[in-house]
Amino acid sequence: MLNFLRQALGIFPCPGCGAPSDKCNAFCRECREKMKLFDGIRCPGCGGELDGALAQCSKCLREELRPWRYAVSCFPYSGYGKLLVQRFKFGGFPELARPFGFIAAERLKEISEPMDMMTSVPLFFTRCWSRSYNQSALFASICARDLHVPFRQVMFRTRPTPHQAALPRKMRVKNLKGAFAVWPWIRLDGLNVWVLDDVFTTGSTLHEAAETLLDAGAAGVRVLTLARA
Ligand SMILES: [Zn+2]
Ligand SMILES: [Zn+2]
Numbered sequence: 001m002l003n004f005l006r007q008a009l010g011i012f013p014c015p016g017c018g019a020p021s022d023k024c025n026a027f028c029r030e031c032r033e034k035m036k037l038f039d040g041i042r043c044p045g046c047g048g049e050l051d052g053a054l055a056q057c058s059k060c061l062r063e064e065l066r067p068w069r070y071a072v073s074c075f076p077y078s079g080y081g082k083l084l085v086q087r088f089k090f091g092g093f094p095e096l097a098r099p100f101g102f103i104a105a106e107r108l109k110e111i112s113e114p115m116d117m118m119t120s121v122p123l124f125f126t127r128c129w130s131r132s133y134n135q136s137a138l139f140a141s142i143c144a145r146d147l148h149v150p151f152r153q154v155m156f157r158t159r160p161t162p163h164q165a166a167l168p169r170k171m172r173v174k175n176l177k178g179a180f181a182v183w184p185w186i187r188l189d190g191l192n193v194w195v196l197d198d199v200f201t202t203g204s205t206l207h208e209a210a211e212t213l214l215d216a217g218a219a220g221v222r223v224l225t226l227a228r229a
Contacts, residue, residue, distance in 0.1 A: 025098035034080040047073035063170040067210040073228035101142025114192040117146040123199040126156040140196035154186045182216040189217040200225040
């Protein structure tokens with residue numbers, strides 16, 4: 001009854017701030033503005049800003065080739081957006097998966113890249129237990145449903161890895177070598193797979209995940225993160 005009334009009146013509580021929002025489980029306009037959502041074409045190498053006339057940003061042109069064909073993010077990992085991601089990740093607010101899933105789907109609708117399957121970066125099972133959910137898998141499955149693309153959790157972590165945030169870049173890459181594997185019964189041959197994760201920092205987690213998928217036969221890997229540091 002309450003939901004019916006809300007629908008009739010067009011008021012739903014915003015999952016970010018609790019103020020009325022015009023769509024169920026979606027952030028209100030004010031929250032979206034505060035998150036500073038990205039739009040349009042950005043650097044396909046890292047999802048950052050294009051700083052010249054070339055197809056990739058100067059940082060990507062300087063750095064080694066990335067294993068993915070396209071990278072995109074939804075908003076900067078700072079201010080209000082960062083607060084919401086941290087609440088989602090560490091604060092026990094799995095209900096933020098829906099609005100984040102919708103935002104990711106919205107961003108992907110702006111991009112015409114092949115999309116056969118979606119997956120997410122796995123957590124080691126002990127971390128998944130202690131947090132009681134894998135935030136990336138939650139929003140990724142909602143995003144996939146919104147876009148009518150199949151979602152499958154195709155990878156698992158072979159071992160626990162120390163928190164990436166505490167490590168310098170070189171150590172991050174080493175820390176993750178061989179940390180992911182594809183379940184033996186999964187067939188990825190010829191598929192264009194999108195990997196979804198919460199935050200893009202140096203890209204080393206996604207780098208390892210993308211290489212794992214390519215080794216397992218994926219035709220191409222593309223990555224989306226909610227936020228970008
Ligand atoms: Zn709001
Ligand atoms: Zn770039």
